[in-house]
Amino acid sequence: MNPPNIVLILADNLGWGELGCYGGGALRGAPTPRIDALASQGLLLQNFNVESDCVPTRSALMSGRHPIRTGCLQSVPPGLPQGLARREITLAQLLSAQGYATAHYGKWHLGDVQGRFPSDRGFDEWYGIPRTTDESQFTASVGYDPSVADIPYIMQGRAGAPSQNVEEYNLDSRRRIDETLTNRALAFIQRNHAVQKPFFLYLPLTHLHFPTLPHRDFAGRTGHGDFADSMVEMDHRVGQVIDEIERLGISEDTLFIFASDNGPEFRAPYRGTAGPWRGTYHTAMEGSLRVPCIVRWPGKIAAGRVSNEIVHVTDLFSTLARAGGARIPEDRPIDGIDQMPFFLGEQKSLREGFLFHIKNELRAVKWRDWKLHFYWEPEVNEGKGKLESPYLFNITRDPKEESDVLVYNTWVLGPIQRMVRAFHQSATAHPHTAPGAPD
Incomplete structure (x- = not known):
């Protein structure tokens, strides 16, 4: 099997329930025929899981x-160690x-100093924003002071050279940026196809992150506001x-x-939906963990497949690396699993569960049909803190995570706690990197 070209498009804060193929679309005032057609041509994952926030997932x-x-x-804000x-x-x-x-065209959010931009980290070229889209509001905010808060910029760079500012990232360029990102992506595909070179295109779009503002050509298109127009x-x-x-x-x-990087926006007026699941990003609810993911490879991955088996965002690293002929690093713990045999329909998913942290706290563990919560925060900033007795939910029978059934199913603690113990042993052997640690 020849290594394929790889195209990875990542939406920003697209909830599970937004697309037509996930039960949204026209019901959300925003038909999504192109992505729905893509789903019919490949594998739609109903149980694809991410981390709690933009930086952790990316x-x-x-x-x-x-x-x-x-x-x-x-x-973290600009100018502070991150990534x-x-x-x-x-x-x-x-x-x-x-x-x-x-090539990387879009939102990076994994480092905003020389040495940590995409063109320093394996990408031949990049264009986009180093951090996050809410910065596009900075210069229009009442009281904004550029002497103490950096002016945000769209940037670009090439491997072997410093990355540079291109233009201010403000409310006007925020409306235009996804068009520019896509046009650059098309040119990249064309250039490499012309010379018959395999390519990896990473296109992390800015929609639907707040402020969710559509391009002028799409403003008013749906009659249901900026959010639907942006979709x-x-x-x-x-x-x-x-x-x-x-x-x-x-x-x-x-x-x-x-795929999407996180669960839906929770900030009004841009609040999205996770469909049947409860919660938004920044929580450990299923609405935060589960997001859309569609995989297409005609002739290899059967069309029209739908699966509720567990896949995690770290699995994309291992799966795409192996698809491209690369060896997975062996000098450090890699949490991703090569899921290509599952994608090809040769076997079931090799993943039974995973640990879910928010910052330094182990908030929950997902295993098979079960979710064990160590902290309880169904809505952002409305948590009860750490639970003396964890809550256990069967997320197949109880997708809203409303009925704690631990008292009837304490046996589930065994396999889950073994997962936690194995992770802690791994962390002891290979200590974590501290946030903001220097290179």
């Missing part, structure tokens, strides 16, 4: 390691070493990439993944 994707290991625990230490080995580095052309724009951008792959005749040579 670090897990790029390193294959839970953020508690790498110190990538949360978003993946250079000792971490990124997916882009592994694929680049296998001869892939690599329609996002669907269109994904469709543009699909169309280019189809036009070039390389669909069967391209492993295409569309």
Whole structure:
């Protein structure tokens, strides 16, 4: 099997219940026909799980390691230490070493100093924002003082050279940026197809992160406001990439993944939905853990498959690295599992569960149909703190996590606590990197 081209599009804060193929779409005032069609052509994962926040998820994707290991625990303001230490080995580095052309267009959020930008971490080129989209509001905020708070910029860079500012990231450029990211992605695909070089395109779009503002061409399109208009724009951008792959005749040579980094926005007026699940990002509820993920590889992955088996974002690191012919690092714990045999329909998912941290706290453990909560915070900033007696839910029978059934199922504590013990033993043998640790 020849190594495929790899296209990975990551939406920002797209909840489980937003897309038509996940029960949303027109019901949310925003039809998503292009992504729905993509789902019908490949594998739709109903139980794809991420971390609690933008930085933790993106670090897990790029390193294959839970953020508690790498110190990538949360978003921090510009100018403060953040992101993946250079000792971490990124997916882009592994694929680049296998001869892939690599590009990042979009939101990075894994380092905003020289040495930690995408072009320093395995990407041949990048264009986008080093941190987060809410910074686009800075310069329009009442009382904003650029002498004490950095002006945010869209940036770009190439491997071997310093990254540079391109233009201010403000409310105007926020509306335009996903169009620019997509156009650059299309040009990258065209260039590398012309020279027959395998490519890894990482396209982390800015939609639907607040402020959720659509391009002017999509403003008013749905009649249901900026959020719905932005969802329609996002669907269109994904469709543009699909169309280019189809036009070039390389669909069967391209492993295409569309996913989200986090559960839905909870900030009004941009609040999203997780469908049948309870909660939003920044919690340990299923609405935070489960997000959309669709995998297409015509001729390899059967069309029209739907699976509720567990997959974790760290698995994308291991799966894509192996698909590209790379060896998984053996000098450190890698939490990701190569799920390609599962994607190809050759066996079930190799993952039974995972630990879920928010910052330094082990909030919950998910195992098979069960979720054990050590802390209880169903809504952001409304937590009870650590529980003396954990709550246990069967998330198949109780998707809203409303009925604690631990008293009837204390046997579940055994396999879950063994998972926790194994992780702690691993952390003792390979100590975690402290947040903000220098390179």
